Each structure stands twice: as structure tokens, then as C-alpha cells.
Amino acid sequence: MLRVENLHIGYGQIEILHGVSLDVKENEIVAVLGANGAGKSTLIKTLIGWLKPRSGEIYLNEEPIQQLPPWQRIAKGIGLVPETGRIFRDLSVEDNLRLGAYLQSEAIIKEQFQVVYELFPILAERRKQTAKTLSGGEQQMLAIGRAMMSNPRLLLVDEVSMGLMPILVKRVLQVIGELRNHQVSVLLVEQNAYEALKIVDRAYILENGHLVLQGTPQELQENPKVKAAYLGG
Amino acid sequence: MDFAQNLSNAIILGCTYLLMAAGLTMVYGVLKVLHIAHASVYTIGAFVGVLVYSWVGNFWLSLLIAMIFSGVFGILIYRFSYYYLLDVPRTVPLIASIGLFVMLTDLLQKPFLMGPYQRAFPAGGAGLPRIDTPWFSITSKQLLIFSVTIVLMVLVYLLLTRTRIGLGWQAASLDREMAAAVGINLNRIIALNFFIGSALAGAAGVLVGIYNNSVFATMGDLPSYKAFIIIVLGGMGSLPGAILASLLLAIVENFLVASIGYVLPRDSIAFLVLILMLMFRPHGLLGQE
Numbered sequence: 001m002l003r004v005e006n007l008h009i010g011y012g013q014i015e016i017l018h019g020v021s022l023d024v025k026e027n028e029i030v031a032v033l034g035a036n037g038a039g040k041s042t043l044i045k046t047l048i049g050w051l052k053p054r055s056g057e058i059y060l061n062e063e064p065i066q067q068l069p070p071w072q073r074i075a076k077g078i079g080l081v082p083e084t085g086r087i088f089r090d091l092s093v094e095d096n097l098r099l100g101a102y103l104q105s106e107a108i109i110k111e112q113f114q115v116v117y118e119l120f121p122i123l124a125e126r127r128k129q130t131a132k133t134l135s136g137g138e139q140q141m142l143a144i145g146r147a148m149m150s151n152p153r154l155l156l157v158d159e160v161s162m163g164l165m166p167i168l169v170k171r172v173l174q175v176i177g178e179l180r181n182h183q184v185s186v187l188l189v190e191q192n193a194y195e196a197l198k199i200v201d202r203a204y205i206l207e208n209g210h211l212v213l214q215g216t217p218q219e220l221q222e223n224p225k226v227k228a229a230y231l232g233g
Numbered sequence: 234m235d236f237a238q239n240l241s242n243a244i245i246l247g248c249t250y251l252l253m254a255a256g257l258t259m260v261y262g263v264l265k266v267l268h269i270a271h272a273s274v275y276t277i278g279a280f281v282g283v284l285v286y287s288w289v290g291n292f293w294l295s296l297l298i299a300m301i302f303s304g305v306f307g308i309l310i311y312r313f314s315y316y317y318l319l320d321v322p323r324t325v326p327l328i329a330s331i332g333l334f335v336m337l338t339d340l341l342q343k344p345f346l347m348g349p350y351q352r353a354f355p356a357g358g359a360g361l362p363r364i365d366t367p368w369f370s371i372t373s374k375q376l377l378i379f380s381v382t383i384v385l386m387v388l389v390y391l392l393l394t395r396t397r398i399g400l401g402w403q404a405a406s407l408d409r410e411m412a413a414a415v416g417i418n419l420n421r422i423i424a425l426n427f428f429i430g431s432a433l434a435g436a437a438g439v440l441v442g443i444y445n446n447s448v449f450a451t452m453g454d455l456p457s458y459k460a461f462i463i464i465v466l467g468g469m470g471s472l473p474g475a476i477l478a479s480l481l482l483a484i485v486e487n488f489l490v491a492s493i494g495y496v497l498p499r500d501s502i503a504f505l506v507l508i509l510m511l512m513f514r515p516h517g518l519l520g521q522e
Contacts, residue, residue: 050414071419082411086408098400102416150416
């Protein structure tokens with residue numbers, strides 16, 4: 001589905017990611033775990049096309065996409081849940097969702113409205129409300145719903161747990177785990193390793209711009225280094 | 234009677250402000266650029282309008298051609314200047330815009346374009362009637378300005394609120410980067426934005442040219458700053474705010490001049506209002522804090 005090869009990314013003089021290679025297979029949920037400042041968001045921003053990599057390749061279904069502007073990557077089946085959600089605050093919930101399906105036909109929009117309202121019944125209830133009146137958790141759900149509106153094949157999720165209460169972190173990550181049933185692959189970058197490892201098939205550990213480890217949740221949970229650094233002993 | 238007449242005159246004046254300010258607000262909303270050269274588009278619109286009118290003698294055709302020409306010209310301004318300045322601090326395109334405005338005004342004054350003369354624009358009221366009521370009168374020119382403004386603004390409103398590309402425009406003016414990440418082709422949205430905004434400025438130029446029966450190369454000087462005051466008053470990037478501020482400014486100007494006379498030059502009143510607004514409500518009438 002997604003294959004990233006030897007990606008170097010930086011701003012100005014500073015290089016953030018020093019040669020990152022990873023892959024996400026069909027219907028797989030993969031996490032990139034790491035502390036604040038490890039370069040997780042930089043990776044997502046490059047995959048969606050907000051940042052240009054210095055070198056390296058990004059393939060979606062074996063087709064190179066690193067030269068495409070963001071909107072063409074969306075057209076090829078990528079969806080984004082950005083850091084802090086970035087919903088369109090002054091628009092209604094329904095308009096936010098409609099924008100998520102900007103490139104889709106009316107028939108698909110209708111279908112996806114049903115899918116999203118089934119995933120998040122609360123959004124159906126609030127569809128006429130202005131997005132900024134939603135609670136933090138609901139806004140995060142709206143961001144996920146908006147990304148799902150385009151019926152993506154690959155969903156990029158940036159720090160979905162940030163700023164949420166622990167109980168909501170659990171709930172939101174659970175929902176992302178359930179996206180398995182919608183034929184979508186997920187690449188999740190996350191600081192909350194403990195909760196993320198519960199829902200993923202595989203995870204990478206990112207430290208100072210290098211991917212230092214990868215494995216199944218079980219392998220990582222048993223790794224003493226990971227235990228000490230990310231799972232609180 | 235004076236009151237009603239003053240009010241109706243103010244609303245007509247407000248309509249011309251509105252057409253200018255609406256386009257400027259749209260550009261600011263998406264690009265966060267203070268587009269001074271918008272006033273050049275206004276002058277060019279008036280110039281094209283008067284030229285076409287002198288050939289064909291039909292107001293509606295000259296308005297249409299002037300608007301299309303202005304719209305395309307606006308896209309060209311974007312493509313050859315702001316397009317290269319999207320990712321630099323916002324003061325850079327502002328400076329570029331001032332330079333562009335000065336250059337275009339100078340260029341328009343060359344003898345092979347408009348020269349240093351005023352041209353008459355004798356389209357009158359395009360055949361519209363004059364309206365007389367016991368309280369106020371509206372000349373046929375005023376009726377023309379009023380009806381063209383209303384029709385254009387209703388069309389823009391419908392486009393922005395009832396169509397997919399209008400929704401995309403709203404999203405782009407709230408968060409440009411995120412708009413791209415839901416699949417919006419920003420280049421297309423921005424081009425549309427410049428086309429519509431510039432076509433409105435061209436229409437304003439034509440209407441003011443007809444109203445004053447005069448078109449000249451420096452006619453954009455006044456609107457270049459007044460339209461700015463209006464978008465600051467209305468709240469940067471707020472279209473309803475710009476509409477409200479256009480009408481309010483026109484009303485304040487008309488009534489102050491009518492009640493206390495020309496203590497100040499009429500066009501300085503806008504600055505007084507601006508200073509008061511910045512002191513007491515710096516985010517504008519309908520802007521976000």
C-alpha cells in the first residue's frame with residue numbers, strides 16, 4: 001500500500017529525519033511511536049505533501065507520489081487526520097464532512113455520510129452545529145470522520161490522542177482499530193505507545209530521526225528498552 | 234425628506250464601495266495578502282468599459298466585457314506575482330502589491346493607453362427609469378448602480394454558499410493547508426477567487442465611471458485606500474463584515490457632510506472612522522478576535 005524509502009526531511013539547516021524507510025501493507029494498522037520532537041509529525045506532513053523531502057521516495061501502490069501536490073494525493077486514496085484535528089471551525093459539522101469528500105461523486109458522498117454517521121452517531125446528531133461548538137473529543141471524531149468521507153485506502157493519523165482525556169484516548173484509538181472493517185490501511189504516529197500498541201498490527205520506534213526498532217505489539221511490549229522508555233517500566 | 238434622500242444617496246455610494254471591498258476581502262481571505270493593486274483592476278475595468286462603450290454604444294455589453302477582462306487581468310496578477318510569494322512573510326506580497334499598483338497607474342497614464350486626460354463615459358442610466366417618491370428621488374444612474382450591485386452580490390453569494398467550489402473557497406479561507414489536504418486544488422480556487430474579485434472591481438470601475446461621467450488613469454487612488462479601510466472596519470476576510478462596513482462608511486460620510494458641512498475633506502472621514510475602530514474594536518465589526 002505505502003512504501004517509504006530512505007526519506008531525509010528537514011527545515012532550513014536542520015535535518016529532522018535521517019533516512020526513514022517503512023511500509024504499510026493492505027489493511028494493516030501500523031504505528032510510528034516516539035517521544036515529542038522525534039520527527040513523527042514531520043513524517044506525516046511529508047507523506048501528505050505539505051513538506052518536500054530532501055531525498056528519498058514515497059510510493060503509494062508502487063506509484064511514486066512525492067512530486068504530487070496534496071490534493072492529487074487525496075485523489076489517489078490518501079486521507080489525513082492532522083495533529084489537533086484542524087477541523088474547519090466556522091463551518092457546520094455537515095459542511096466539514098462534505099469537504100472531506102470534495103473530490104467524490106454525489107453517490108459516494110451519500111454512502112460515506114452513512115458510514116461516518118454509523119461510526120460516530122454523535123456527529124449525525126450535531127450535523128447542523130458549528131464545528132467549534134463541539135467538545136474536544138467530538139472535534140477529533142469529526143476530523144476522523146472528515147478523512148473517512150473520501151473513502152480512503154490509506155489513512156494518515158497524526159497524534160490523535162493529543163490533548164484528550166485518557167478515557168477519550170482509549171475510545172478514539174478503539175475507533176481507529178475498528179477501521180479495519182472498512183478496507184482501509186492506517187499509518188498512525190503516536191506518543192501514547194501504551195494505548196496505541198493495543199490496536200496496531202505492527203509498530204516502529206522513532207528516535208531522533210531514525211527508526212530504531214520495529215515489531216509486533218507483543219515483541220515491542222516485551223523488549224526491555226521499549227518497556228523502560230515508552231511503557232513506563 | 235433630507236434624511237431619506239441622504240440615506241438613499243449613501244446606500245448608492247455604499248454599493249460602489251461594496252463592489253471594491255468584496256473582491257479585496259475575498260483575496261485577503263484566501264491569500265492573506267493586502268492586494269493594493271486591486272485598485273488598478275478597478276481603473277482598468279473602467280477603461281475597458283469606456284472603450285467598448287465608445288465602439289458599440291451598449292452599456293450591458295461593455296459592462297460584461299470589462300468584467301471579463303478585469304477578471305482575467307486579476308488572474309494574471311496572481312499568476313505573475315503573488316503565486317511566487319505564497320510561502321514568504323505576508324509583508325512581501327504587500328510591498329509587491331504597492332509596487333504593482335504604482336507601476337500600473339504610471340503605465341495607464343502613458344499616451345498610448347489612457348494618457349493624462351479624463352474621458353467621458355456617457356452611458357447615462359442605460360435606459361433605467363428615474364424614481365421619484367415624496368421622500369426621496371433616485372436618478373436612473375443611481376438605480377443602475379444599485380441594481381447591478383445587488384444582482385452581482387446575490388450571484389457571488391449563491392456561488393460561495395450553494396456550490397461545491399464555493400464550499401472549497403470557504404475552507405481555503407479558513408485553513409489553506411488543510412483545504413489542500415481534503416483534496417481541494419488550491420491553484421484553481423485562488424484563480425477563481427481572483428477572477429470573481431477582480432470582475433467585481435472592474436464592475437465598480439465602470440459604474441463609478443458612468444456615475445461621475447469620467448474615467449482617468451488615477452481614478453484608483455482613492456479606492457485603493459478606502460477599500461482597505463472598509464475591510465479593516467468589517468473584520469479582515471469577513472464578507473458580511475465588508476458589506477456592512479461599506480454601507481456604514483457611506484452613511485457616516487454622507488450624513489457628516491450633510492450635517493456639519495465640509496469641516497474636513499470628505500475622504501478623510503474614512504480615516505477618522507478607522508482610528509476610532511482600531512481604538513475600540515481592533516478586530517473589526519464582524520471579524521474574529
